[in-house]
Amino acid sequence: MQSGDLLRIGGYLVLPAPPTRAALAWTWTRWSSWPSRPRNLAEMVLGRYGPYVVVLDPDTEEVPVFTEAGAWVGTAEHPDAITDLLHTYATGTPSTRNPDQKG
Structure with a gap:
């Protein structure tokens, strides 16, 4: 190839x-x-946030998020934004936490 x-x-x-x-x-x-440059998939990690699954890829900051049933939740811009995305998905309203606060 x-x-x-x-x-x-x-x-x-x-x-x-x-x-x-x-x-x-x-x-x-x-x-x-x-x-042109094969990726090393062994470096990718699946993580769990309760009933949600995230795909952590060292080559990008973006984090795809799914439910454990496979439904698409969305893409967090970076790992620190995962909880905000999950809150918005679960409640339908954006998170009100301080954006400077981690986790």
């Missing part, structure tokens, strides 16, 4: 869950060109 080659990626991701809940599962198929 070379940079610019077309690549079809597909698969399943199933995250474990306690016996009282259904497992979180995604199915996807995507066509993409081979990147």
Whole structure:
């Protein structure tokens, strides 16, 4: 494979869950060109905030957020903004906390 080659990626991701809940599962198929610099996916981390799942990627400040059922919540501009995004998603109103306050 070379940079610019077309690549079809597909698969399943199933995250474990306690016996009282259904497992979180995604199915996807995507066509993409081979990147010029392959990314090291081992550096990406899935984190949990209660019933929410976040994807922490060392290559970007943005943090995608999903519910544990797989519903899209949104993208936090940086890790410190995750709680504000979750508050807005859960209540429908923006957080009123001081933006200089961490966490």
